[in-house]
Amino acid sequence: MSRWSLLDLLLPAACAVCKRARAGHEVDLVCGACWLRATELPRPRCDRCGHPVDVRRPPTRCAWCTLLPPYVRAVRSAFGLPGGTAESIVYALKYDGWSAVAAPMARRMAALRFPPDVERERAALVPVPLSSARLRERGYNQSEKLADGLGRLWNLPVRTDLIARERATKTQTRLTPGERQRNVANAFRSLADRGSLRGLHLVLVDDVVTTAATLNACAATLHDGGVRIVSYVTFGRAPAIGDRW
Ligand SMILES: [Zn+2]
Ligand SMILES: [Zn+2]
Numbered sequence: 001m002s003r004w005s006l007l008d009l010l011l012p013a014a015c016a017v018c019k020r021a022r023a024g025h026e027v028d029l030v031c032g033a034c035w036l037r038a039t040e041l042p043r044p045r046c047d048r049c050g051h052p053v054d055v056r057r058p059p060t061r062c063a064w065c066t067l068l069p070p071y072v073r074a075v076r077s078a079f080g081l082p083g084g085t086a087e088s089i090v091y092a093l094k095y096d097g098w099s100a101v102a103a104p105m106a107r108r109m110a111a112l113r114f115p116p117d118v119e120r121e122r123a124a125l126v127p128v129p130l131s132s133a134r135l136r137e138r139g140y141n142q143s144e145k146l147a148d149g150l151g152r153l154w155n156l157p158v159r160t161d162l163i164a165r166e167r168a169t170k171t172q173t174r175l176t177p178g179e180r181q182r183n184v185a186n187a188f189r190s191l192a193d194r195g196s197l198r199g200l201h202l203v204l205v206d207d208v209v210t211t212a213a214t215l216n217a218c219a220a221t222l223h224d225g226g227v228r229i230v231s232y233v234t235f236g237r238a239p240a241i242g243d244r245w
Helices: 003-010 032-036 086-094 099-110 116-121 132-138 142-154 177-184 213-224
Strands: 072-080 124-127 163-165 188-190 201-209 229-237
Touching: 072 086, 072 099, 072 116, 072 201, 072 213, 086 099, 086 142, 086 201, 086 229, 099 142, 099 229, 116 201, 124 142, 142 201, 163 213, 177 213, 188 213, 201 213, 213 229
Parallel strands: 072 229, 124 201, 201 229
Antiparallel strands: 163 188
């Protein structure tokens, strides 16, 4: 717990990001000014993977789409990291113990529009699981908190009983895309009864996506268990493979 967290317990009206006192009408734990400084992912974006399209380059195959296996239908993220306050908002959720920040984060994620077939077909939300050691340390799974908020707004069930994390993986921030993939390979295992997921389209929920290695590993586990299509939704997205935004 940071030294601010204790102070925040005593002064619950402080913004979880800038620590300034929030105005009386601000019910969010993040103040209005901090939300205004969260930068949305640049437009235009790829219709499938939701990644910003570089309009200065001739239209070729979307590079971010090539990270995704063919059974991943669509990906959406609300904000770009780093820059702006989105990264600090994620930090408050994950490391400062502000689990209640998940509700206003989920509201921004719920406003993301998916292709019509995804909005029609999506049967449930699946948060990316934490290892039991990480869960003990943090006290909650931040992705599950986001999924709970989204599930209420999209009127979808949240399934935490489908996949589990076998082992704690090294933190991915300093790894190359190839290393990330090896780091999370076989990190997840299916908990679902074989056949019970057959034909479903499920949506994986995580706080941040970078190279999609973790989400892809979860999707592979679901797909092996009979899930037909998987989509992803995250709060933040970090640049990857030659991005300049
Ligand atoms: Zn603030
Ligand atoms: Zn794409």
